[in-house]
Amino acid sequence: MAFASSINGVCLISHHGLRWRGDLPLFGSNRSKFRRFHRRIATGHRIKDIRAVIFKPEVDFKDPDWKMHFQEDFDRRFNLPHLRDILDVQPRPTTFSLKSRGPLHDGNGAPEGVWNGYVNDDDRALLKVIKFSSPHSAGAECIDPDCSWVEQWVHRAGPRKQIYYEPEEVKAGIVTCGGLCPGLNDVIRQIVFTLEKYGVTKIIGIPFGYRGFFEEALPEIPLSRQVVQNINLHGGSLLGVSRGGPDISDIVDSIQARGINMIFILGGNGTHAGANAIHNECRKRKMKVSVIGVPKTIDNDILLMDKTFGFDTAVEEAQRAINSAYIEAHSAYHGIGLVKLMGRSSGFIAMHASLSSGQIDICLIPEVPFTLEGPNGVLQHLEHLIKTKGNAVICVAEGAGQELLEKSNATDASGNVVLSDIGVHIQQQIKRHFKAIGIPADVKYIDPTYMIRACRANASDAILCTVLGQNAVHGAFAGFSGITTGICNTHYVYLPIPEVITSPRCVDPNSRMWHRCLTSTGQPDFH
Numbered sequence: 001m002a003f004a005s006s007i008n009g010v011c012l013i014s015h016h017g018l019r020w021r022g023d024l025p026l027f028g029s030n031r032s033k034f035r036r037f038h039r040r041i042a043t044g045h046r047i048k049d050i051r052a053v054i055f056k057p058e059v060d061f062k063d064p065d066w067k068m069h070f071q072e073d074f075d076r077r078f079n080l081p082h083l084r085d086i087l088d089v090q091p092r093p094t095t096f097s098l099k100s101r102g103p104l105h106d107g108n109g110a111p112e113g114v115w116n117g118y119v120n121d122d123d124r125a126l127l128k129v130i131k132f133s134s135p136h137s138a139g140a141e142c143i144d145p146d147c148s149w150v151e152q153w154v155h156r157a158g159p160r161k162q163i164y165y166e167p168e169e170v171k172a173g174i175v176t177c178g179g180l181c182p183g184l185n186d187v188i189r190q191i192v193f194t195l196e197k198y199g200v201t202k203i204i205g206i207p208f209g210y211r212g213f214f215e216e217a218l219p220e221i222p223l224s225r226q227v228v229q230n231i232n233l234h235g236g237s238l239l240g241v242s243r244g245g246p247d248i249s250d251i252v253d254s255i256q257a258r259g260i261n262m263i264f265i266l267g268g269n270g271t272h273a274g275a276n277a278i279h280n281e282c283r284k285r286k287m288k289v290s291v292i293g294v295p296k297t298i299d300n301d302i303l304l305m306d307k308t309f310g311f312d313t314a315v316e317e318a319q320r321a322i323n324s325a326y327i328e329a330h331s332a333y334h335g336i337g338l339v340k341l342m343g344r345s346s347g348f349i350a351m352h353a354s355l356s357s358g359q360i361d362i363c364l365i366p367e368v369p370f371t372l373e374g375p376n377g378v379l380q381h382l383e384h385l386i387k388t389k390g391n392a393v394i395c396v397a398e399g400a401g402q403e404l405l406e407k408s409n410a411t412d413a414s415g416n417v418v419l420s421d422i423g424v425h426i427q428q429q430i431k432r433h434f435k436a437i438g439i440p441a442d443v444k445y446i447d448p449t450y451m452i453r454a455c456r457a458n459a460s461d462a463i464l465c466t467v468l469g470q471n472a473v474h475g476a477f478a479g480f481s482g483i484t485t486g487i488c489n490t491h492y493v494y495l496p497i498p499e500v501i502t503s504p505r506c507v508d509p510n511s512r513m514w515h516r517c518l519t520s521t522g523q524p525d526f527h
């Protein structure tokens with residue numbers, strides 16, 4: 001059994017999933033579990049298996065008004081940073097309207113007449129929609145010991161009636177950072193379309209991620225409807241991507257020198273940390289600049305969001321690799337197919353690809369530790385599968401089982417740890433095991449890593465990208481900065497960047513989805 005505890009107000013949850021809230025009374029078996037947990041943390045043992053989640057230590061649950069205090073604090077945290085906070089800026093009526101009659105209106109203001117297409121600043125969407133009756137319910141997320149229902153509202157995304165920029169004064173920049181992701185071009189395209197709809201004419205792309213801000217050999221890329229019209233038909237990014245890059249103050253110098261006052265930053269956790277730092281630096285310098293993030297990651301590891309764009313496509317693309325592994329395994333005598341999928345710290349791609357294919361016998365993800373050897377190990381189960389049904393297919397996420405491998409200590413240009421290859425390791429161990437027990441096994445290893453993210457967005461991602469790209473522009477014109485845009489409970493919202501990057505979003509091993517995956521594969525507990 002796994003457990004978690006509260007340290008300095010952060011509720012930590014072990015990857016085995018039983019949620020322990022810091023406010024639970026520490027008696028009986030709870031107490032010894034709590035102590036063991038602390039010992040493990042103190043010795044640094046398996047520290048990487050622990051995830052931090054939002055927990056508010058200052059809430060006194062004995063106070064009859066604790067919910068109100070919690071909500072006040074929540075509202076404060078999720079309040080969207082605005083240009084008004086630092087500058088004396090006045091709004092003007094929006095230039096965005098879909099009520100225009102001509103082919104293109106001139107950007108001097110929306111046409112007269114009533115149009116109910118605007119979102120009010122006070123509109124909200126509910127962040128959590130399940131009322132868990134017990135902390136022991138599968139996937140329960142509780143705030144207090146009674147697991148009470150507490151409404152948590154976040155800001156609705158979309159066009160506002162009042163805007164804080166004159167379109168002709170806007171110079172908008174778009175930059176794509178980190179690794180590739182299906183849908184980057186779709187988002188770029190929609191940002192350009194929407195900016196033009198407001199009347200913006202100066203739109204540029206920064207080439208090759210944050211790097212493009214300082215490398216003189218990399219000129220700005222002028223963007224317009226004409227330039228981006230068909231870019232969604234291809235994978236990749238029209239602008240190029242990169243990891244690493246200049247420091248924040250150099251980036252802000254560059255933004256200032258270029259006269260950019262809206263910057264749309266597409267990327268994952270690292271990129272968003274950068275975007276937030278850029279926003280803070282712009283604030284410090286009292287610059288009228290809107291910094292808007294659009295979360296991009298096939299890994300789906302951004303907190304609070306239903307999913308990030310590119311994830312669906314990656315899962316769909318992974319089906320080809322899994323199907324090939326399945327065919328190979330089923331066509332060989334004692335065939336074993338092994339597929340490694342992306343997922344540095346989160347196993348969403350592996351879990352969803354396993355679930356959707358229906359062809360996987362063993363799914364291994366970073367959030368759930370496993371052993372290869374021993375009576376409960378993966379190899380023993382494989383042996384059982386070979387003896388009983390003659391073949392097996394395994395899907396492993398790249399970040400799974402890293403504790404079984406020698407660490408390289410290498411990092412990439414962004415400082416991300418370069419992972420050791422779990423796929424190769426498992427392949428070698430399977431071969432070694434079956435040779436040792438004298439049973440033939442034909443192992444076929446498929447690593448489709450870059451194939452699942454270099455492709456064009458599928459239909460569902462294309463729609464998500466469309467909405468996110470458009471909302472990013474609406475957020476900038478509404479005067480927000482330091483925000484990102486996402487989908488929560490099927491509704492599109494704006495969230496302050498820090499709230500979505502405190503840790504990578506992980507698969508909850510106590511969630512129904514992981515349980516469904518286990519039901520589907522039929523795999524036992526490998527621990």
Ligand SMILES: Nc1ncnc2c1ncn2[C@@H]1O[C@H](COP(=O)(O)OP(=O)(O)OP(=O)(O)O)[C@@H](O)[C@H]1O
Nearest residue numbers: 178179243244245267268269270271273274297414
């Ligand atoms: N904490 C940070 N503060 C400022 N900038 C950062 C930070 N972390 C990363 N960056 C910058 O953000 C960019 C992208 O980071 P990273 O390579 O980690 O990709 P990512 O955005 O997390 O996307 P992916 O999902 O592909 O990993 C890099 O240029 C990196 O220098």
Ligand SMILES: O=P(O)(O)OC[C@H]1O[C@](O)(CO)[C@@H](O)[C@@H]1O
Nearest residue numbers: 179180297298299342343344412
């Ligand atoms: O080889 P690159 O470009 O660093 O990207 C690999 C990484 O990209 C990710 O998909 C995140 O975008 C990780 O799962 C993976 O480790």
Ligand SMILES: [Mg+2]
Nearest residue numbers: 178268269270
């Ligand atoms: Mg990252």
